[in-house]
Amino acid sequence: MDGCGAVPQVLLSGQEKYALLCTDSVMVANGQGNPMRQIALLRRNAFTIAAPIDSDVRTVADLKGGSLGITEGSGGEIGLVQIALENAGLDPRIKGNEDVDIKVVGAGGPGAYNALQSGDIDAYAAALNDLAVMQPLGLESRSIIPEELQQLPSSGLTLMEDTLADERDREVTIKLARGWVKGNEFAVEHPQEALAIVCERAPEQCKDMDVARAYMKSVLQTIATVDGLEPGEQAPIEGYETVEDALLASGDLESEVDLETIFTNDYLREIDAGG
Structure with a gap:
């Protein structure tokens, strides 16, 4: 589904349990009384x-x-x-x-x-x-x-709070996050091999290799791990505060939300435990 603004409805309706959701959309959803949690940051500066x-x-x-x-x-x-x-x-x-x-x-x-x-x-x-x-x-x-x-948090693996509370759903979430993080690491370390895999699995995306290479280069910029942070780790709180301040100024957010609870690192060790 295109558009971060539309994705929260997929979670709220129960149509899907997990989503790659933009930082600002997660804040707005929580501000409207819909408790979402983001357990891994997967893209920065996207x-x-x-x-x-x-x-x-x-x-x-x-x-x-x-x-x-x-x-x-x-x-x-x-x-x-x-x-x-x-x-x-x-x-x-x-x-x-x-x-x-x-x-x-x-x-x-x-x-x-x-x-x-x-x-x-x-x-x-x-x-x-x-x-x-x-x-x-x-x-x-x-x-x-x-x-x-230029290094603001962009999007991460997000789900409803009650989904995270369910042991089976939480286990699936951890595995999804682990796979995504490991995939990001592989792409950064082996970009040519990663592009070859993409072209093999989705050849329609590689009809114009100049476009495919440019696209891949842009993706690598957004998934590279920032020095001092673990893969999947949330950005420093100041980045989320910057986003929140703008949402408050625009009126999209009526009051502050609990950023440290919403954008949690509580599951980082479990995500990394798969080796």
């Missing part, structure tokens, strides 16, 4: 805001009076957009923004590429892989988000 390399837009503040493209209203990049706008002193709202014209231009591809090249949008907020697939089209871009926003 989203960015980029402008053409020859553009005069060099910072988020430069977007005032201009336009910003997004993939969709519930896209995973929305949290970062709100944080970046709020930190730049701009209106952090996605709808009815008084400082920046925010336009839905779709996922990375010809549509988003043409919107950037034509000047219909001044910058584009999306996942790194959305930008990667536009590189073979000729896109040259640079990130305009400040350094302090």
Whole structure:
């Protein structure tokens, strides 16, 4: 399912028990009284805001009076957009923004590429892989988000609190997290072999190898372990506080949530125990 904003409903409805869910969506769900827990952080810095390399837009503040493209209203990049706008002193709202014209231009591809090249949008907020697939089209871009926003927690393995309380479901969750973490480690250490496995299992994704390699490179950037942290370990609490502050400023979160309980490291040893 596309769009982090839509994924929580899959957990809330009971349609699925486990999901890769964006940090901001987990906070909002908990703020609405839906106790979700994220037991392993699997992606960092997965989203960015980029402008053409020859553009005069060099910072988020430069977007005032201009336009910003997004993939969709519930896209995973929305949290970062709100944080970046709020930190730049701009209106952090996605709808009815008084400082920046925010336009839905779709996922990375010809549509988003043409919107950037034509000047219909001044910058584009999306996942790194959305930008990667536009590189073979000729896109040259640079990130305009400040350094302090470049290692924010992006998404992790998430489930409802009552699912985690069930012993059998918890065991499955641990195994899922362990497999994901080990897969990430293998891909970082053996990128060519990992890409070959992907192409063997999903050949439709590798019809254009330039796109596949660019996509793989972008994925590796998001799953690499940060120095000082164990694979799957949650980011320092300051990163979650940054996300929370932006959600409070935008009105998507009415009050603070218990970040240390929601984004827990309590199961890290069990996840790593599989060797």
